[in-house]
Amino acid sequence: MNLGAYKLDGFFDEMYSSQIEARPEYKFYKRNLENLPEGEIQRRKHLVERSLLTMGITFNFYKDEVHSEAIFPFDIVPRIIGSDEWKLLEKGLKQRVFAENLFIQDIYNEKKIIKDKVIPPEVIFSSRAYLPQMEGFTPPKKIWNHINGTDLIRHTDGNYYVLEDNLRCPSGVSYVLENRENMKRTFPEMFEALNVCPVYEYPTRLLDMLHYISHTDSPRIGLLTPGAYNSAYYEHSFLANQMGIDLLVGSDMVADNGAVWIKTTNGYKQVDVLYRRIDDNFLDPLYLNPESLLGVPGLLRVYKNEKISLANAPGTGIADDKVIYAYIPKIIKYYLGEEPLIPNVPTYVCSEQKDLGYVLSNLDTLVVKAANEAGGYGMLVGPHATEKEKLEFKEKIRANPRNYIAQPTMGLSRVPTLSGNELEGRHVDLRPYIVYGKDIYVLPGGLTRVALKKGSLVVNSSQGGGSKDTWVIA
C-alpha cells in the first residue's frame, strides 16, 4: 500500500511523528502496511465488516421510533501504545480508581472529606447520583466501584489527561474483545511479530471479582440486563457467555423471604451476585423509581441485608458526576497524600462564582457539559456552535449552574484511519477498563473510540463514532 505524505494538521498523531516518519511503536506496523499489495487493505476491511455483521456485533438504536441495528463501525488501523507509556498510565489509573473508592465509602459513612472542608457538601448532596438509601452502608469488601471505564485523551502537548470517569455501567469492553479477535484473524502476521498484550483475561478477572464480593462461598452469579432491545445488549450477552453466568432480565427474578430467586424450570434458585447493567434508579421499583419495569421489586432491601451482592454498588455514580470530576485531584491528594499521576483536563465548575463568570464570558473557546448526561448529549462545543445555540446554553447555565462544567477545547490526538484508499487522521480517545476486586486490574489498552467523520470530535457510538483495536506492546 502506498503511504504518501500524511497530514498532521497541527494535532498530535499517535502514529506519525512527522509527515513521513512513524513513532517507534508504529515503525513495524508502517513497514508492514507499505508491503501490502494494492487493494489488500480494503479487502481485509470488507472481511472484517462482514464478520461483524454475521457475529451480530451490533448496537441497537432508535431511528424515528423504529428499532434498528447497526454494526459498531470498526477501523482496521490500530492504536499502538508503547510499553513505558502504558506502565505510567496503568499506575495513574489504579491510583485514581483506588482514591475514588475511598471517597465513595467516606461520603456514605464518616464524611471526613466534607468535615475537612475539601468539597462543599451541596456539590455532593445535590448530585442526581447521590443515593440517600445507601447512607451508612458498606458494601462487601468495602468496594463500590468494581468496574470502571476512565476516558483518557491525549492533547496536542503530547500528554494524557483524564476526560471523564465512568463508574456506572461503563460499556464497550465487548467490542475490545471482539475487535481483537477480528484483528488477530485479519492481521496474523502483525501479532506474530509484535508482542501485543493480550486482552482475553478480562472476563476471567471480572468473574474473579464477582466471586470475591460474594457473601457466600459458591455463589450463583448473574448479569442483569435491561433486555434485548437495550443498545448495549450484545455486550451483556457476550460477557455473560464468556463468564458462564446467567443472563437475566428483571422479570426472571423475584425477591422474597430475604433473598433474590431466579425462575428456573426446576423451581426457584437463589442468586448471590448480580453484575447489573441497569442504572441505579431502575434497579428496584419498590425502593427506587416506581416506574421501572427493568428491576426487581425488593432487590435493594435484600442488598442492604447483605444477602445479595451488586457490582457496581448502587450509589457509586456520585464519583462520576461531572462536577465531582473537577474535585478528583483534590480527592486523590486527600486520601492518598499524592498528586494525581494523570491530570484532569482543566475544569471550570459553574456552581462556583468565579468559574461561572469565566465560563459565561468565554463560551467561544469552551466545551460545556451537563453534569449527568452521557453519550455526548447535553453538550455545547463552543468553537463550533452558532450564536443562537450559545445564547440558549447561557440561559440553561444561569438557570441551573450546579449542572454545568466547562473545559477548554482539547486537541484530541489522531490516529490514521482508512478513508477510501487513503489514510487520514481522525480524532480518538481511549477508554481503559479497570476491575477492582481483590487487586486492581487494568485491561491493557482498552477501547479506542474514533470520530469517523472528518474533523469531528464526537466519538460516541450513538453519534457516528467507531472503534479501533488498541495494542499495548509488552
Added chain:
Amino acid sequence: MLTRVADSIFWMNRYIERMENNARFIDVNLSLSMDLPQGMQEQWEPLVQVTGEYELFEELYGEPNRENVLRFLGSDLKNSNSILSCLYSARENARGVRENLSTELWEHINSSYINIREEFEKGEIFQNAAGFFKKIKTVSQLFIGMVHSTLSKTEGWHFANLGRMMERADNTTRILDLKYFYLLPSSQEVGSPLDLLEWHAILKSASAYEMYRKSYGKIQSREIVEFLILDRYFPRAIRFCLIEAENSIYAITGTANRTYSNTAEKKLGALRSELDYLSVAEIIQFGLHEYIDALQSKLNDISAEIRENFFLQKESPASIEQWRNKEE
C-alpha cells in the same frame, strides 16, 4: 435452566420447523398446480385455507392469485406465520438467549435471517421460487444439524427437540388436511389420476415419497394416511413426533415411563398412547378431516400445558422449602 430461556429455545425451534414446513409445502403445491388440468389450475385458496389464516388473507389481499399468495405466505410480516416472520421470530428468540447456543448456531441463524431478508427484497421468491424454497429448507436443515452436533444433550437440547416435534406433528396434520381443501370436481372419482396426483403432492410435502414407497409400494390413500399418522419410524409421521416429544419431556422432568408428573406429560402420553393402538380403519371411519381437527385440538392443548408447566411460574418462592429439599 431459566424459564425464559427454555421458552425461547422451545419457540426458536418451533419457528424454524414451521418455516421449513411452509417452504416445502408451498413448493410442492406450486409444482402440483402446474400439473392440474385446465380449469383446475391456480387453486391458491387451499394453500391459504390449510394454514388457517384465510380470513386474514382475505382482509389484506382479497382474491387469491399466485403473487399475493406467495407474498402472504412468504414475506408478509403482517402474517405472523409467513416464512420471513417465522425466521425473524426464531432469530429474535435466539438473540435473547444466545449465550445458551453455540457460536455456530447463533451466527447461522443470524446470517440466514439477513440473507433471506435480502433475497425477499430482491423478489427471489417470484423469479426463482424452486431455488428459493430450497435455500429455506437448507437453512432449517443446517440449523437442525447444528442443534444435534453442537448442543449438549441436556435440558436445552430437549426443549429444542420438544418444540420441533410438537410443531412437526402439527404441520403433518395440516399437510394431510390439504386433501380436504382441494376440491374434486364431481366427475372425478377417488382413485382417479387427479386424485392420485394430489396424494402424490401430499407425500412430497412431507418429504415422505421415497420412504413411503419403500414401505408400501403403491400410492393408495388409505396407506398414505396410515404412514403419515401412525408410522413409528418415519421422522415426520405424527406418531413418531409424539414419541420423540414424550422422550424429551421425560428427560426434562426425570419422570419414569408409563407415569406422569404434570398435566403436559399426562396429555402427551395419552395422545401418544392413543396413536399406538389406533388403526387407520378407525380413522377413516371417524372421517379423516374430523380426526385431523381433533388431533390439532389435542396438540394445541398439549402446547398450552407445556407452557403452563414449564414456562410460567405459579408458586411463590415462599414454598421454596419444598424445592430446597428436592435439591438435596
